[in-house]
Amino acid sequence: MLLSISWRNIWRHPARSGVLMMAIIAGLWAGILVTALTNGWIHQRFVNMIQEEITHVQIHHPEFLTEREPWMYIQNKDEIFRFLERDERVLSWSARTLTDGMIQSPLTTSGVQIRGVQIDRERATTTFHENLTTGDYLDSELRNPVLLGERLADKLNVEVGNRIVLTFQDLENEITSGSFTITGLFRTASNPYDERNVFVRSDDLQDLLAGEVVFHEIAILVDREELSDSVRTDLNYQFDQIIAETWYELSPELRYITDAGGNLIVYIMAVILLALAFGILNTMLMAIFERMRELGMLLAIGMSKLRVFVMIMMESVILTMTGAGGGLLLAWLTLGYLGEKGIDMTSMGGDSMAEFGYDAVVYPIAYTNDYVTTIILVVVTALLAAIYPAIKALRLNPGEVVRE
Amino acid sequence: MAIITTQNLSKIYNPDTIPVHALRDVSLEFEEGEFTTVRGPSGSGKTTLLNMIGGLDIPNEGFVEIDGTRITGMKDRELINFRLNNIGFVFQAYNLIPVFTAYENVSFIMLLQKREKSEMKERAEELLTAMGLSKKFDSRPKQLSGGEQQRVAVARALASRPKFILADEPTANLDTDSAMNLLDMMEKMNKEENVTFIFSTHDQRVIDRARRVITMVDGAIDKDERKSPPSKGESELSEQGDDSLS
Ligand SMILES: Nc1ncnc2c1ncn2[C@@H]1O[C@H](COP(=O)(O)OP(=O)(O)OP(=O)(O)O)[C@@H](O)[C@H]1O
Numbered sequence: 001m002l003l004s005i006s007w008r009n010i011w012r013h014p015a016r017s018g019v020l021m022m023a024i025i026a027g028l029w030a031g032i033l034v035t036a037l038t039n040g041w042i043h044q045r046f047v048n049m050i051q052e053e054i055t056h057v058q059i060h061h062p063e064f065l066t067e068r069e070p071w072m073y074i075q076n077k078d079e080i081f082r083f084l085e086r087d088e089r090v091l092s093w094s095a096r097t098l099t100d101g102m103i104q105s106p107l108t109t110s111g112v113q114i115r116g117v118q119i120d121r122e123r124a125t126t127t128f129h130e131n132l133t134t135g136d137y138l139d140s141e142l143r144n145p146v147l148l149g150e151r152l153a154d155k156l157n158v159e160v161g162n163r164i165v166l167t168f169q170d171l172e173n174e175i176t177s178g179s180f181t182i183t184g185l186f187r188t189a190s191n192p193y194d195e196r197n198v199f200v201r202s203d204d205l206q207d208l209l210a211g212e213v214v215f216h217e218i219a220i221l222v223d224r225e226e227l228s229d230s231v232r233t234d235l236n237y238q239f240d241q242i243i244a245e246t247w248y249e250l251s252p253e254l255r256y257i258t259d260a261g262g263n264l265i266v267y268i269m270a271v272i273l274l275a276l277a278f279g280i281l282n283t284m285l286m287a288i289f290e291r292m293r294e295l296g297m298l299l300a301i302g303m304s305k306l307r308v309f310v311m312i313m314m315e316s317v318i319l320t321m322t323g324a325g326g327g328l329l330l331a332w333l334t335l336g337y338l339g340e341k342g343i344d345m346t347s348m349g350g351d352s353m354a355e356f357g358y359d360a361v362v363y364p365i366a367y368t369n370d371y372v373t374t375i376i377l378v379v380v381t382a383l384l385a386a387i388y389p390a391i392k393a394l395r396l397n398p399g400e401v402v403r404e
Numbered sequence: 405m406a407i408i409t410t411q412n413l414s415k416i417y418n419p420d421t422i423p424v425h426a427l428r429d430v431s432l433e434f435e436e437g438e439f440t441t442v443r444g445p446s447g448s449g450k451t452t453l454l455n456m457i458g459g460l461d462i463p464n465e466g467f468v469e470i471d472g473t474r475i476t477g478m479k480d481r482e483l484i485n486f487r488l489n490n491i492g493f494v495f496q497a498y499n500l501i502p503v504f505t506a507y508e509n510v511s512f513i514m515l516l517q518k519r520e521k522s523e524m525k526e527r528a529e530e531l532l533t534a535m536g537l538s539k540k541f542d543s544r545p546k547q548l549s550g551g552e553q554q555r556v557a558v559a560r561a562l563a564s565r566p567k568f569i570l571a572d573e574p575t576a577n578l579d580t581d582s583a584m585n586l587l588d589m590m591e592k593m594n595k596e597e598n599v600t601f602i603f604s605t606h607d608q609r610v611i612d613r614a615r616r617v618i619t620m621v622d623g624a625i626d627k628d629e630r631k632s633p634p635s636k637g638e639s640e641l642s643e644q645g646d647d648s649l650s
């Protein structure tokens with residue numbers, strides 16, 4: 001019955017309640033959409049980074065990532081390979097020979113990270129090869145093939161078929177260099193990455209670097225992301241000359257965006273609901289002030305203050321939730337459409353997004369959690385906004401109100 | 405034993421600024437089955453007295469006892485619950501919940517009392533029918549005339565099975581016919597079901613229908629007159645009075 005009074009009271013002023021509901025619908029719709037868009041960005045960035053290069057777990061010499069010395073390679077690689085071969089959680093893995101050096105074209109030089117990869121393993125483990133825009137992958141017949149980012153090629157003024165020289169320190173700290181032929185150009189979502197990385201065959205690099213088989217990094221793809229932690233832990237337990245780390249530990253950026261992304265809905269909704277709260281407060285105050293007599297009468301005939309309080313709170317929650325339901329439904333329908341089609345951000349500055357490594361076409365994602373969080377926040381807002389009007393109503397002195 | 409006793413009731417509004425003595429030393433007793441009106445000029449304290457008896461206002465001095473229970477000094481929550489289960493209220497206006505139908509308004513108070521569903525339905529229908537509203541169960545207050553609204557209010561007051569009903573100027577907003585019709589209904593309930601009524605009014609025709617007339621002047625009881633129990637002659641007399649006025 002209280003529910004019924006509350007519901008009918010809302011419709012005493014259809015225009016007033018309607019306007020508030022529209023505001024709530026618009027606010028929540030926009031909030032969910034912005035969140036979903038950002039979720040999409042984060043997810044795409046995550047997938048890109050995991051799939052293109054980082055993978056789930058990586059193994060290095062304990063100091064390699066900080067010192068990056070050529071001699072800090074993985075000593076017990078064969079045991080580790082055998083372990084990975086047997087472990088059922090491991091989907092695939094690829095070992096890499098890494099070193100920092102200079103790239104030199106007839107025009108200019110530039111500092112780069114040289115990534116020596118095992119062609120077939122790399123192709124099975126990461127999707128990097130899909131970023132190739134011109135030319136062929138490293139499995140060419142040519143001697144010493146190399147892949148450059150488009151941007152780097154522009155900067156060096158070279159193209160497919162040209163030769164460049166890579167210079168770096170070998171294991172004995174001697175400067176060594178080799179001539180490589182550009183067989184392909186690539187473009188990832190990240191411009192800085194494209195300018196800083198070149199890809200060669202690990203065999204070719206090893207010849208120049210060590211004259212023996214050395215790997216600095218083993219990238220491991222596991223069956224499901226949730227297995228990352230346990231694989232990392234087992235590797236660290238099993239082998240002591242290396243350190244295994246998950247993507248979460250390896251990439252500060254991924255760590256940051258996944259951590260911040262988890263609470264995104266709360267931040268966005270808090271701002272929107274703060275604005276809506278004033279609308280709810282205003283509507284509820286109006287509703288209470290015009291009903292002072294009626295509320296006084298209810299208290300006089302014996303309706304308890306608790307019931308009056310609950311009635312007002314319910315009115316606020318129902319009013320707000322009706323709007324929220326509409327907003328969430330609308331958002332859900334919109335996302336059902338956009339989730340498949342994606343939003344092309346190019347016209348809205350998508351190019352500049354690439355500077356930070358984010359795709360230009362974004363597929364928004366709203367998680368169930370986002371909807372649940374929104375609903376909880378909406379209810380809390382509705383309750384908070386109604387407390388003041390409800391207390392006003394409870395302060396009524398029925399003896400005064402019923403006079404006249 | 406009296407069902408209502410007021411003992412030396414005094415009420416002073418604004419004691420610190422411009423004190424208004426709304427009630428001065430009012431001691432009264434009401435018996436079960438009485439049909440009493442409180443009359444007096446505007447500002448004489450009628451509403452204040454009824455509010456005191458109904459536990460809607462607190463006296464500065466004296467106390468009110470209902471059926472042996474002292475309501476003066478009760479805690480807020482206790483008092484609201486006491487009102488719900490012991491006192492029926494009819495006000496001059498704003499008696500009904502506008503979003504509820506006549507039937508729902510009457511059921512509502514029984515719902516607050518947590519009565520059985522079946523009893524609620526039966527009693528709401530019975531009372532509305534007794535008040536001549538058998539065709540108006542599903543009408544909202546806005547769709548009812550002023551007189552019909554007041555009859556719903558009386559039905560609502562009766563629905564809670566109170567010890568007595570307080571009605572502060574229940575006819576003030578009604579035309580003569582509706583006012584007399586409301587009085588007929590109240591009188592009928594008083595006679596048939598022995599419901600105790602205390603109502604205030606300015607209206608001489610309403611005063612004529614009461615069997616006890618308390619006259620207030622300036623916050624004090626000026627006169628307290630009782631008519632002999634209704635005989636055939638008297639009821640004829642009051643009907644004659646009606647005719648001569650209309
Ligand atoms: N809240 C209040 N503050 C100050 N004075 C008040 C208050 N309520 C009532 N009074 C005063 O108390 C006196 C009695 O008022 P009350 O309403 O009881 O009179 P009444 O007989 O019901 O009058 P009416 O016939 O106009 O309804 C009046 O002088 C009134 O102005």
Ligand SMILES: [Mg+2]
Pocket residue numbers: 404450451452572
């Ligand atoms: Mg009055």
